[in-house]
Amino acid sequence: MKYVKLLDINDDIRTIRKIVFIDEQGESYEDEFSDLREDNFVHCCLYDGEKLVAYVRFSIKGEAAHIGRVAVLREYRSTGLGSRILALTEKEIFQSGANVAELNAQMQAQGFYEKQGYVSYGEIFLEVGIPHKEMRKQVNINS
Numbered sequence: 001m002k003y004v005k006l007l008d009i010n011d012d013i014r015t016i017r018k019i020v021f022i023d024e025q026g027e028s029y030e031d032e033f034s035d036l037r038e039d040n041f042v043h044c045c046l047y048d049g050e051k052l053v054a055y056v057r058f059s060i061k062g063e064a065a066h067i068g069r070v071a072v073l074r075e076y077r078s079t080g081l082g083s084r085i086l087a088l089t090e091k092e093i094f095q096s097g098a099n100v101a102e103l104n105a106q107m108q109a110q111g112f113y114e115k116q117g118y119v120s121y122g123e124i125f126l127e128v129g130i131p132h133k134e135m136r137k138q139v140n141i142n143s
Contacts, residue, residue: 001081002047003088009038012045012052020071031128041068042096044089046081054085058093058101065093065139067103086116090139101139107131 046054
């Protein structure tokens with residue numbers, strides 16, 4: 001596996017996000033590729049050879065980072081790659097000067113994030129029609 005950090009979106013990222021969020025979860029193209037500037041995010045990518053198999057993006061706001069678009073291709077799920085790409089992202093966040101990682105977890109993925117040390121707070125809310133819960137974690141050099 002090869003880890004790559006990018007400062008803007010590319011075709012590999014568009015493809016994995018289309019597969020996971022549009023094809024599998026039924027989000028619209030407009031919701032997935034909104035008018036948010038992708039160059040406002042750091043894009044963390046894990047490749048198996050030439051194939052992007054796991055992806056996370058984040059942005060920094062003060063001492064906190066917001067993680068989003070966590071995606072692992074179906075055939076690579078339950079292999080530890082979700083935990084691995086998240087840990088690599090947390091190291092990037094810490095090295096960027098933030099000490100808190102925040103994310104909006106789909107309810108079906110809340111248990112995964114709890115195993116990674118995230119704590120939920122607030123009420124359940126809908127994001128593109130999918131129930132979510134806000135979660136956060138203190139990050140440090142050991143993340």
